[in-house]
Amino acid sequence: MSQTTDRSFDISQSLDDLGPDERMKESSDFLRGTIAEGLLDRITGAVPSEHDVKLMKFHGIYQQDDRDVRDERRRQKLEPAFQFMIRVRLPGGVCTPSQWLMLDELARRHGGETLRVTTRQTFQFHWVLKGSLRPIIQGLHEALLDTVAACGDDSRGVMCTVDPRSSTLHAEVASLAKQVSDHVIPKTRAYHEIWYGTQRIASSAPEEPFYGPTYLPRKFKIGFALPPSNDIDVFSQDLGLIAIADDNGLEGFNVVIGGGMGRTDKDPSTYPRLASLIGFVPAENLMACVEAVMGVQRDYGNRKNRQHARFKYTIDNKGIDWVREEIERRMGMSFAKARAFEFTSNGDPYGWQKSPDGLFHRTVYIENGRLNLRALDVFREIAQSHSGSFRLTPNQNIIISGVQENQRKKLDSIILKQLGPDQPSALRQNAMACVALPTCGLAMAESERYLPELLDKVEAILAANNLANVPITFRMTGCPNGCSRPYLAEIALTGRAPGKYNLYLGGGFHGQRLNRLVAENIGEEAILNILSAHIESYARERETNEHFGDFLVRTGKIENAANTGTSK
Structure with a gap:
């Protein structure tokens, strides 16, 4: 990115007034620290170094420990069972078969024989030991993949709508998503130097011409949406780019700014x-807009x-008009009037889809994005002969993309033989959870491991009210940080303590409206009682095709x- 010369923030003049993380970044020698x-x-x-643990996030790595055994190890006077999570940078969720095979090999050898598809269209390795960090990153490098900026105070992985029915437009926008990711x-x-072993080379050029020594105040998320699909939840992004196209192709983007899901449980001044x-x-x-x-x-x-470092707080503190004018000044042009658009879905298309180029695409349901050994076996077999690509969806599923018609039957047989029927219920199609326990250090309650069991009970309530085939968005997190974008869901649970959650209801089915807190710190019985009452009312009183949250x-x-400024 180009160097900006009119920064209002001058690290040399105001370092004493900054938070400890800013001072840590400034003294890190541009993210080197003492990691090596x-x-x-x-x-x-x-x-060993607490600062290095934080710096490694910029390299796509989180240090964690197995919380299932934490107490027992403490009693035995042993250090925690430390391990690491590694997040891959995968713009738009597009993965080639050769890259898949490398990911598979690394997961089997170093990642506990599991991979996880995230809600931001990439892969995470879990259960990685310290000695396996370099082998994984070097293996990814061989497959032209990396983990740069997958975490940290920088621009995170760039998302892009996965819509196999619009192949030409998707290819163009997905390419732009990768260009933006590489640029930022x-x-x-x-x-x-740390992971590939290259030598440091002296240079008079600025090492970080855009970011400078302190990078961004907090993480920054970018996503491209292709109406009518809002699978990326564009209104949750710091910078959302809504593609506008006509019969001649892509015209440009409606720009939305300041989305963010995280909140701090004990700080009421934080909010989604x-x-x-x-x-x-x-x-x-586009690039000038992103930089500005x-x-x-x-x-x-x-x-x-x-706690107030995300872009949403900057906008609310400065005012949206001031921020828009400052962006325009830096771009050297004014925004045009937003174009009309409409979102009609945010889920994944199941079954076979045919795109205008004559190729076929099949979505495979992956519960909570967790690829166990059986699923790894299936996708390895597919990748060994697949000539298209894989696309990771923001709903944690996988699309086998670019399939020739004569290959469809073979793929179906592989999937059915190993995984069985993969057409989930309407509720599960629109449900997702963060990882939470036992690996996430922030988790207060279960999420990924608990959601399937809870959905069984909610599905029984829906079935008793003849609503089994009605789609409802349901999201769960183990803490208030919002990694599965819970505050947009029609039903959401965020963890407060073991077995206790805050319950939110009424989000927009297409991600256009925040939900509301209806009960705090409650357990399963209370959750099911509240949901049962509302679902019974919904069954009796709903209007034709009315979504649960709208009802x-x-x-x-x-x-x-409040709804967003969606235009139609």
Whole structure:
């Protein structure tokens, strides 16, 4: 990215006033820290330096421990069972068969024979030991993959709608998603030196011409949506780009800014926010727009209080009009009036889909995105002969894409033989959970491991009310941070303590409205009682084709939350 010369934030003048993470980044030697030395320490399974643990997030790595055995190990006076999570940078969720085979090999050898598809269209390795970090990253490098900026205070993985029915437009926008991802990742050579073993080369050029030594105040998320599908939940992005096309192809993008799902449980001044629609930019001005938006957050984001460092707080503090005008000033042009668009779905198309190029695409349901050994076996067999690509969806499923008609029967037989029928219920098609326990250090309650069991009980309530085939979005997280985008769901649970959750209801089915908190710190019995009462009312009183969240708002059973600026 190009260097911005009019920064309002000057690290040399204001370092004493900044939070500890800002000082840590500034002194990290552009994300090097002492990571390389810590990897050589064989006395511990951890990276010894607390600062290095934070810096490694910029390299796509989280240090964690197995919380299922934490207490027992403490009693035995042993250090925690340290292990690591590695997140791959995979713009738009597009993966080639050769890349898949490498991911499979690394997962079997170093990742506990499991891979996880995330809600941001990429893969995570879990249960990785310290000695396996370099082998995984070097193996990814052989497959032209990396983990740069998959975590940390920078631009995270760039999302893109997965719609196999619009092959030409999808290919163009997916290509732009990759270009944007390559453009906005940090330019420091620290990653290459630490993980690939390259030598540091002296240079007079700025090592981080855009980010500078302190990078961004917090993470920054970018996503491309292709109406009528809002599978990426574009209004949850810091920068959302809604593709506008006509018969001649892509024209440009409606721009939405300031979305964010996270909140801090004990800080009522934190909140989820829907992105605001600020205008339209032609496709040729896309990169200038991305740089300008990120530049505003870099220069004006809160660097004293990390709880208020996301772009949504910058916008609310400065005002949306001021932020839009500052973006326009940096772009050197004004936004045009937003174009009309409509979202009619945010789920994945199941069954075989045919695109205009004559190729076929099949979605495979992956419960909570977890690829166990049986699923790995299936996809390895497919990848060994597949000539198309794989696409990871924001709903944690996998699309086998670009299939010739004469290969469909073979693929079906492989999937059915190993996995059985993969047409989930309407509720499960629209449900997802974060990882939570036992690996996530932030989790307060179960999520991935508990959701299937809870859905069984909710499905029974729906079936008793003749609603088994009605789609409802249902999302769960083990803490309030919002990794599965719960605050947009019609039904959502966020963890408070073991077996206890906050219950939210009334989000928009297409991701256009936030839900509302209806009960705090409750267990399963109370959750099911509340849902049962609302579902019974929904069965009796709903209008034709009315979604559950819309019904709750229309009938006043919950307070109406604000919609976005979606135009139609």
